[in-house]
Amino acid sequence: MSKVMVMNHPLIQHKLTLIRDKNTSPKDFRALLNEVALLMAYEVTRDLPLKEVEIETPICRTKSKMISGRQIGVVPILRAGLGMVDGILELVPAAKMGHIGLYRDPATMKPVEYYCKLPIDAEQRDIILVDPMLATGGSAVAAIDCIKKRGCKSIKLMNLIAAPEGIAVVQAAHPDVDIFVAAVDEKLNEHSYIVPGLGDAGDRLFGTK
Ligand code: PRP
Ligand code: URA
Numbered sequence: 001m002s003k004v005m006v007m008n009h010p011l012i013q014h015k016l017t018l019i020r021d022k023n024t025s026p027k028d029f030r031a032l033l034n035e036v037a038l039l040m041a042y043e044v045t046r047d048l049p050l051k052e053v054e055i056e057t058p059i060c061r062t063k064s065k066m067i068s069g070r071q072i073g074v075v076p077i078l079r080a081g082l083g084m085v086d087g088i089l090e091l092v093p094a095a096k097m098g099h100i101g102l103y104r105d106p107a108t109m110k111p112v113e114y115y116c117k118l119p120i121d122a123e124q125r126d127i128i129l130v131d132p133m134l135a136t137g138g139s140a141v142a143a144i145d146c147i148k149k150r151g152c153k154s155i156k157l158m159n160l161i162a163a164p165e166g167i168a169v170v171q172a173a174h175p176d177v178d179i180f181v182a183a184v185d186e187k188l189n190e191h192s193y194i195v196p197g198l199g200d201a202g203d204r205l206f207g208t209k
Contacts, residue, residue: 002171003178004162005043012039016160016182020198026207030083033132033205036160036182037087044128044158044180045072045092070154071095073125077102077143078115080201081131084158088128098122100129100143104136109192111142123151132201134162134181136192137169144174160201161185163194 015036018024024032051068054061074089075098076082089095101115119125127147134140140157147155155177157170162181165188170179185194193199203209 002175004167004171004184005178005180006184007040007043007180007182009039009043012036012182015039019160020196022199024204026204029204033083033160034087037084037130037158038090039087040084040158040160040180040182041088041091041128044156048126070124070126073098073119073122073127073152075100075118075127075129075143075147077129077131077139080133080205081129083132083201083205084130084160088130088158095128096121096125098127098147100146102139102142104139104192109136109138111139113142113146116146118147118150118152122147123153125152126154126156127152128156128158129177130158132160132205133194133197134159134166134170134179135188135194136163137166137173140166140170141173144170144177148174156180161194161197163188 015032019032048067049069050065052063053066072092072095074095076085078101096119098118102111102113105112157177158180161183187195189195
């Protein structure tokens with residue numbers, strides 16, 4: 001069974017409260033979401049392997065550590081996942097990006113895929129799949145299916161807010177994918193929106209409603 005890591009760092013929790021507030025403007029929503037994504041990326045990358053290298057400081061030669069091994073691929077689920085990308089790339093600027101386009105059919109709530117383009121060497125990278133909302137879990141499962149079809153073996157899922165239902169669905173379908181969230185909320189409502197949640201992440205991010 002995969003791990004679920006809830007990041008309860010005070011800065012993350014403070015910014016999450018501002019993001020949830022319905023009076024927060026799209027401009028502030030965008031800025032805050034990227035700030036939280038940066039802080040979350042710090043934790044998501046905590047287990048990156050290190051290698052020892054020899055360097056010369058202005059004083060002497062010394063051994064020091066650098067990240068080694070596989071490189072990172074950041075894959076947002078469109079649209080709302082885009083709102084977390086800049087924050088992550090500030091920490092890992094050398095990461096390559098993929099994009100997966102999915103929307104929930106408003107009648108069935110099932111994900112409809114309209115785009116999937118991953119880095120050419122995706123299977124050699126550690127993939128961080130990002131989306132602010134994990135509701136029914138349908139979009140995340142479909143996105144992970146698509147990434148695994150390309151041969152990727154190392155995938156982490158990063159969400160701002162998750163519903164317990166969505167976590168269970170992802171864990172059942174992809175027990176090898178660890179989930180990193182800022183909050184696990186109470187439940188889904190009758191329209192499969194997260195309660196209390198933050199509303200529609202894409203609409204709030206892009207001001208489309
Ligand atoms: C939202 C959100 C997730 C999905 C989560 O996207 O950004 O991708 O819903 O719901 P699920 O867990 O029930 O699948 P939406 O479908 O609203 O598309 P958008 O980002 O294009 O607005
Ligand atoms: N998508 C959103 O944007 N918000 C939710 O609460 C659920 C799905």
